[in-house]
Amino acid sequence: MAEEIIAGLDIGTTKVSVLIGERDGDELNILGIGTAHSDGLRRGVIVNMEKTIQAIAQAAETAERTAGVEISTVYAGIAGEHIQSVNSRGAIAIPRGDLGIAAKDIARAFEAAKALQIPMDRQVIHLLPQEFIVDDQRGIPDPKGMHGVRLEVLVHIVTGATTSVQNQFKCIKQAGLELGEMVLDSYASSYSVLSSDEKELGVVLLDMGGGTTDLAVFFEGSIRHSSVIPLGGRNITSDIAIGLRTPLDQAEEIKRQHCSAVNGASEQEALIEVPAVGGRSTRKISSEQLSSIVGPRMEEIFSFANREIKKSGYDDLLGAGVVVTGGGALMPGTVELAEQVFGMPAQLGVPQKVSGLVDADTAPLHATGIGLIRYGMSQQESNEWSGKSQNGMLGRMAGRMRQWFDDLS
Ligand SMILES: Nc1ncnc2c1ncn2[C@@H]1O[C@H](COP(=O)(O)OP(=O)(O)OP(=O)(O)O)[C@@H](O)[C@H]1O
Ligand SMILES: [Mg+2]
Structure with a gap:
């Protein structure tokens, strides 16, 4: 693999997809996509290894065939209700402040930040620096070489249940692939749908998937808060199935064809035909009836998200508003409803600067997959650029994580 x-x-609750991309200057050219139906996850967590391995292998094979290249290493997304995030800080004294802060001092500050109670049954997925403080000087992106006697780092720590992380790692291996790095889904999506200006100004990313809705808050260029809400498009589908007493696959079809998050967002048809369970008869319902099922569930998901945004403490600082992506965001009226519930400007998150095999209309479905490639590219760039940079150091930590996993398998 060049x-x-x-x-x-991207191992999602409704689909597993493998995307292969090639850098083309500033653009990303998607050479191959393979998508397989996913039936091995519940709320973002792998519950059936066999089905997940098969789906990964099938998606990888299709992607390789369409791209005409073989892949070995993948950047894999991870999400699910076992994910937890906290902000932490680590401070250390610099023994020879007159020599300037060295990479090993930065590493010690990270270690100190990580020393906070991470339970034995949890595994660190990300240690993302927000800012460094040297003596009393705040807001330093990279303190290397600076003079000072005290170094502090503020970090966002993302952890997952060790068992879930291990299960995912095993599935990837058994599907015949090597793991480059595991990346939190919403963090990966931010690499494809958010601009650096938006992250600087302050923005919330909401990735509405089938099983979960993932949220990440950015301010002054760094991630400040993240969380996973265990509700998504599948809940809407099952609400429709229960509310209209129709089979799940029909409910999914009705949702995609006729539903909107707010009244009047899509073309209103007089009556919609609904097949009954068992296929014996059909009934007709109005689009208002449909909205009365879908609207409250969408609102519920957004209210949970709103609570998380308030919890982050950045709710008044998000100049770039809300960006909604993922398959769930394809429902007409989603952006409108988001503006109402969050009281901020909202927009649909479409992967930027991509060409090739991605269909523009459904691109939000691939926000995570494309973001994973972008993340991988940025890691490679920073590794090339310096083995000792902040990112390089995080890269080495990822290397340690890989080693840890290799020992396990
Ligand atoms: N046009 C549409 N209107 C409404 N919902 C849609 C539409 N197209 C797809 N969806 C919904 O999007 C969801 C799938 O989105 P996505 O592919 O982002 O999820 P996933 O990555 O598989 O799941 P997760 O991220 O939760 O693990 C499904 O619930 C599907 O019903
Ligand atoms: Mg997803």
């Missing part, structure tokens, strides 16, 4: 070709593996 250096410039990177693969992302």
Whole structure:
């Protein structure tokens, strides 16, 4: 696999997809996509290894065939209700402040931040620096070489249940792939749908998937808060199935064809035909009836998200508003409803600067997959650029994580 070709593996609750991309200057050219039906996850967590392995292998094979290249290493997304995030800080004294802060001092500050109680049954997925403080000087992105006697780092720590992380790792291996790095889904999506200006100004990313809705808050260029809400498009589908007493696959079809998050967002048809369970008869219902099922569930998901945004403490600072992506965001009226519930400007999150095999209309479905490739590219760039940079250091930590996993398998 050439250096410039990177693969992302998005293991979702409704679909497993592998995307293969190639850097083309500033653009990303998608050479291959393989998608397989996912039936091995519940609320973002792998519950059936066999089905998940098969789906990964099938998606990888299709992507390789369409791209005409073989892949070995993938950047894989991870999500699910076992994910937890906290902000932490680590402070250390610099023994020889007159020599300037060295990479090993930065590493010690990270270690100190990580020393906070991470339970034995949890595994660190990300240690993302927000800012460094040298003596009393705040807001330093990279303190290397600076003079000072005290170094502090503020970090966002993302952890997952060790068992869930291990299960995912095993599935990837058994599907015949090597893991480059595991990346939190919403963090990966931020690499494809958010601009650096938005992250600087303050923005919330909401990735509405089938099983979960993932949220990440950015301010002054760094991630400040993240969380996973265990509700998604599948809940809406089952609400429709229960409310209209129709089979799940029909409910999914009705949702995609006729539903909107707010009244009047899509073309209103007089009556919609609904097949009954068992296929014996059909009934007709109005689009208002449909809205009365879908609207409250969408509102519920957004209210949970709103609570998380308030919890982050950045709710008044998000100049760039809300960006909604993922398959769930394809429902007409989603952006409108988001503006109402969050009281901020909202927009649909579409992967930026991509060409090739991605269909523009459904691109939000691939926000995570494309973001994983972008993340992989940025890691490779920072590794090339310096083995000792902040990112390089995080890269080495990822290397340690890989080693840890290799020992396990
Ligand atoms: N046009 C549409 N209108 C409404 N919902 C849609 C539409 N197209 C897809 N969806 C919904 O999007 C969801 C799938 O989104 P996505 O592919 O982002 O999820 P996933 O990555 O598989 O799941 P997760 O991220 O939760 O693990 C499904 O629930 C599907 O019903
Ligand atoms: Mg997803």
